[in-house]
Amino acid sequence: MALGINLSFCVKRWVTPALWARLVREELGLGLVQLSFDLVDPMWPDDVLDKVAADTRKACADHGITLHSGFAGLAAYTFNLLLHPEPAVRDASERWLTRAYAFCEKAGIRAAGGPVGAIAARPDAVEADAIPEADYADLVARLTRLADRAKAHGLTELYIEPTPLRREWPWTPAQARRLMADLAGTAVPWRYCFDWGHAILTPPYTAEEARAEPWLEAVAGDIGAVHIQQSDGRLDRHWDFTEQGIVDPAAVAATLARFGLADRPVFLEVFYPFEETDAVVLDRVRRSVAALTSAFGRD
Template sequence: MNIRLGISTNFAIKRWADPEDWVRMVAKDLGLEQIQFSFDQFDPRSRQDIMAAYAYRVRNACEKYGARIHSTFTGLSIYPHNLLYHPLAEGREDAVDWFVKAFAMTRELGADAIGGPYGGMDLATFRDPERREEIEALAEEVLVRLLWLAEDYGIKTFYWEQTPILREGPVGIDSTRRHLERINRLRGGKGAEFALCLDVGHAISPDAGAEDRDPYRWLESLAPQAPIIHLQQTDGRYDRHWPFTAGSKSRGIIDADKVLRAIRTSGAADTLLLIEVGHPFEEQDDRVWQDVAESVEYWREALKNITSNEGAR
């Protein structure tokens, strides 16, 4: 079992915009090598020469400090859009345009993987069974087309992030597994692989059964299909993205030792854990950084413990 630790740039949104700053902070101050780049840091629809200049800065900073962009991620700014589930054809084509430009920026950043949710239905569509089935089929058709296109940009993997919202796709363990299998079957072995990004804070859907609201069951069942796992502290009621601090531990349900044991039980061979914490923009900046550093240390210690225990066997 190989488990590595990295971090999403989610923590840096609006506070640390220059790659020289956030790459240094991650690699030198936190001691992490693997970075997932959120498109909240920079819009992939920017003019091509501007985007390329920014990506050049990121690559230079990574080389300078010994870090790498493992993958890119959709981020909060595009998440509220309907994207591939848009009820209108022009809305879905606009989503294709966004993803293609995101593929291009991913390549410029030196990464070969991208991830995130790929859309959500509007209420009118969701509440009409026939229309819902139609849009689901259209979304899958467009998604497969995107996976094929991704290969042209050197993208090897698309990490789909399952969410707790039924209008955005499956909310259960078995239905999530079936969706992964179906999309990979539809792409026919061509294009980017459709893999899972499992977020430990997403086992909270009110539309799911009791077992599907247990984050450890998700890990035990699906960690082998989830090469990357997002880490956040949550109370099991909402998608909180709290840090892993002493203050949040008393009200949170995510325990590092339990997470690592569940991954080990699953039989997953290679897993990248990505800390994905978010603070209100009103939070004091020094507090944000302190929480991020404490969260990294919490998971680093847990990884040391499980490694020591395995070595003692």
């Protein structure tokens, strides 16, 4: 398995390609990267995006880095995206994603993805077991259109990241299987970026459900990439592997291999308080990569 890293840990710190590329290769010893759109806003002016794309290509070539995909980060995830209650906001999210695909084309990235959206909370705060069917149908239509746009920008794969929230889609293995069936045959294939830490939370899952295996049994063939994080199983922590938690990298690697996913890239995805010092963040990421290398190898 190839170990890579999502650039989430670089946000507000190592924010230019020259900075993060050198750090990833020379400090972490990695050559596989998932670019976070917390570092590049697709709504920046075209001339700014063109320069960042050119700088990204050069930095990756200079340091021998492969850019696997562009991925929505925390900034985009803050919004409700393709499931916002206002149709005009959903339209704006489609434009945002289309511009993200255009940036990927210019930067030499062939895949993109992230969580797709969240419906609004109800006034009584009751969370249903599924989003309304009308919202689901609209989501499928938008994802189908986005696949057409991705193909026009030269992308070859798109990713949906399931999240453990009842207001988002999909949050269960059955929903994930249904969505893949309804997206079959799109211009660019939709696949899942499976986050191990999302699958093990209680709630929303019961103690029996809070395992990766139900997801892998349902959609292993549709998983194109994996996120790994340390977690206590209570909240979506995105801790690094200097923290104590319930995720065992060797067990993760063995389980992925058992389900035929040994060739999928595995990306460390961790977040830090902005107030933490840069030195502490770099040290903890370096130690986390070292802890994961024995289980997953390096690109």
